[in-house]
Amino acid sequence: MTQSEKTASEEGRVIIFDTTLRDGEQSPGATMSHDEKLEIAELLDDMGVDIIEAGFPIASEGDFEAVRDIANRSKNAVICGLARSSIKDIDRAGEALKGARQSRIHTFISTSPLHMKYKLKMEPAAVLEAIEASVSRARSHTDNVQWSPEDGTRTEHDFLCRSVETAIKAGATTINIPDTVGYTVPNESADLIRMLLERVPGADEVIFATHCHNDLGMATANALAAVAAGARQIECTINGLGERAGNAALEEVVMAMRVRNDVMPWHTGVDSTKIMNLSRRVSAVTGFPVQYNKAIVGKNAFAHESGIHQDGMLKHAGTYEIMRPEDIGLTETNLVMGKHSGRAALRSKLENLGYELGENQLKDVFVRFKELADRKKEVYDEDLIALMSADSSDTDHIQVKFLRVICGTEAPQSADLTLVVDGESHQVTATGDGPVDAVFNAIKMVFPHEARLALYQVHAVTGGTDAQATVSVRMEEDGKIVTGQSSDTDTVVASAKAYVSALNNLIVRRQKTAPGAAKH
Ligand code: KIV
Ligand code: ZN
Numbered sequence: 001m002t003q004s005e006k007t008a009s010e011e012g013r014v015i016i017f018d019t020t021l022r023d024g025e026q027s028p029g030a031t032m033s034h035d036e037k038l039e040i041a042e043l044l045d046d047m048g049v050d051i052i053e054a055g056f057p058i059a060s061e062g063d064f065e066a067v068r069d070i071a072n073r074s075k076n077a078v079i080c081g082l083a084r085s086s087i088k089d090i091d092r093a094g095e096a097l098k099g100a101r102q103s104r105i106h107t108f109i110s111t112s113p114l115h116m117k118y119k120l121k122m123e124p125a126a127v128l129e130a131i132e133a134s135v136s137r138a139r140s141h142t143d144n145v146q147w148s149p150e151d152g153t154r155t156e157h158d159f160l161c162r163s164v165e166t167a168i169k170a171g172a173t174t175i176n177i178p179d180t181v182g183y184t185v186p187n188e189s190a191d192l193i194r195m196l197l198e199r200v201p202g203a204d205e206v207i208f209a210t211h212c213h214n215d216l217g218m219a220t221a222n223a224l225a226a227v228a229a230g231a232r233q234i235e236c237t238i239n240g241l242g243e244r245a246g247n248a249a250l251e252e253v254v255m256a257m258r259v260r261n262d263v264m265p266w267h268t269g270v271d272s273t274k275i276m277n278l279s280r281r282v283s284a285v286t287g288f289p290v291q292y293n294k295a296i297v298g299k300n301a302f303a304h305e306s307g308i309h310q311d312g313m314l315k316h317a318g319t320y321e322i323m324r325p326e327d328i329g330l331t332e333t334n335l336v337m338g339k340h341s342g343r344a345a346l347r348s349k350l351e352n353l354g355y356e357l358g359e360n361q362l363k364d365v366f367v368r369f370k371e372l373a374d375r376k377k378e379v380y381d382e383d384l385i386a387l388m389s390a391d392s393s394d395t396d397h398i399q400v401k402f403l404r405v406i407c408g409t410e411a412p413q414s415a416d417l418t419l420v421v422d423g424e425s426h427q428v429t430a431t432g433d434g435p436v437d438a439v440f441n442a443i444k445m446v447f448p449h450e451a452r453l454a455l456y457q458v459h460a461v462t463g464g465t466d467a468q469a470t471v472s473v474r475m476e477e478d479g480k481i482v483t484g485q486s487s488d489t490d491t492v493v494a495s496a497k498a499y500v501s502a503l504n505n506l507i508v509r510r511q512k513t514a515p516g517a518a519k520h
Contacts, residue, residue: 012266014257015233017209018044018250019053020282021066022082024241027288029455031474031481033505034066036285040238041070043281045077047274049250051104053235056082057096058089062480064096071100078144080104085134094141105138105145106176111163112151124159128166135170147172148211153184153192161199168202174233175206179222182215182245186225193229209233212248214240219248220295224256227266238282239290239297251275251296251328259323276329277354284389284485287457287472296328329354331381339373346384353381355388375489376468382461386470386487396504397422398447405492407435417442419500439496443503451477451506458491471498475506482506 021037024030032040037054044052054070055063071079079100081093085107097103109120109130116122122130131147138145147167149155155163164175177192184192189210197203210226210233212219223234240249254270261267279297283290292299302325312319325331331352337345343366350357350365357365368387373379402418412431415438419426426446432438436456455474460467469491473484484501488494 013232014227014266014268015050015207015209016048016250016254016268016270017051017053017080017233017235018049018237019211019235019247020044020237020241020250021070022053022055023211023235023243023247024237024282024286025055026243027241027246027286029474030241030286030288031454032285033481033483033509034062034069036483037066038069038073040278040282040285041077041079042073043274043278044238045075046271047278048269048271049077050269051078051080051233053080053082053106055096058083058092060479064092067093067096068099071097071103074100074102078102078104080106080146083107083134083138085109085130087133087137090134090137090141094138097142103142103144104174105142106148107134107138107145108148108150108176108178109134110151111149111160112154113156114154115151128162131163131166132170135167135172139171143171143173145172146174146176146209148176148178150178151180152177153179153189154181157195157199161196164196164200165202168200168206173206174209175203176209176211176233176235177226177231178211178235179213179219180211182213182219184212184222185216185218186221189222190225190229193226193231197230207232209235210248211235213243214245214247217245219246220252220256223248223253224264228264238278239288239294241282241286241288249295251279255296255323255328258327272327273329274354280385281389284385284470284472285483287455287474287483287485289459302330337369337373337379337384338377339370341369341373341379349381349384350388353385353388372468372489376466378464380462383468383487386461386468389470389485389487396501397507398500398503400493400496400500401425402427403439403493403496405435405439407438407492413438415439415442417446417496419443419446421446435492436495439492440499443496443499447503449477449503449506451475451482451503454481456495458495461487469494471495473498473502475502477506477509480509482509 041052054067057064057067067081081097083089083093093105135147149163193208208231210223210231212222234253236248236250236253238250240246254268257264257266290297346366346369347362399420401420404416407413413435414431416429428442428445430438430442430445432441454476457472458469461470468487468489470487471494475482482502482505484498486494486497
């Protein structure tokens, strides 16, 4: 019996299969760097996710390396790699997963008439043969094999039953039914699982999983309906990230089962108090802001604006709150710190926000906190999180020393910039189409490069005109992605630092792939 089979055999236990790093990362624009993937995987493992789908090893060298390194560092979670039905894909996944304490290969092929005819250009009989061959091959690498019929919810039932039966006979231990295009509805999702459990020989020997996309906004409801019908694994992502409209959100399925355990008597191994921190980190590294009114993790999910609601909340929190903010790891969001706050208060506040700091790290953050508190009277939790997410250090190759920008109604806008590159100061002036363009042109004059700016994104950390802006920059060079992020009360300064941070990450990446080739 594999670990996940043992887990599922526990009464009412639902396996949480997180695919933030695979399906989530497939969201257009949500690419994460190697180190960011490792960090998210570690947080997911610590949170108690049962299975982490770490990537699609055949897709690129970067994906392979990420799955391999996540596998090598895994603690409790099973690490999974995705593979199409080809032998090459499966062997590559097997290779990447070799170092995992527990591994799973997830192989899939389309089974709907539309996909078989137009995408695969394969006859149903050939698809059945491919299922048999791919699952058997995956079993030669690991005894934990998951098989998925892509576009499963639009597959004819007879053929779906034959496909699932073939996969089980070939050795699949988990059968995942994807609603690839987010087309199904809750009662249909439940009926499909029930039908498979009733009709497929050997169905009681495997775990059924559900993988729902959110195109019609029903992913969470469809996933929970599948569980009600007997599925025991939910595939989901942090913040509901994923292809197109995304996947079922981990925070939603976990909290729904917890809050409405009276009608959904199932539980997971997830420590829900870690949800908020993960949501923030995933948002920070992908540059995908969380919708304000997003269930569970949205900024407004626990905010009470109207007088009637505030009055009710003061009398009894249960009047308008169905779960406690601390259940998802959310601490008080009111004003917390100011320029008179000391180091101990900062440490305690950061610990509440989920950051464990060593003495040196705390010293460094405290200096930056004081600088911020001097400029900004009110320092909120969100400001501290932004401070922690900003990636810069004294050991960076490039550092921003001075910046002055002239902007306004009269073009051209210009930037005077001093950058220190490996200890040497460079002063330049550049113009551009707007202040940020001028600054980026100035940086490029000092550090010429061919990397493409793939994303430039700004968001205000809190309200108010003195709010910090968090800027995310993503750059692409030779198919490799690097990101940078910085926050400042001055949006243009944050932009310069985020761009420089991405360049520093680019230098590190170049050093890793071609030692000695780091400079320019
Ligand atoms: O949505 C989908 O069909 C998938 C499969 C690879 C499981 O992500
Ligand atoms: Zn998917």
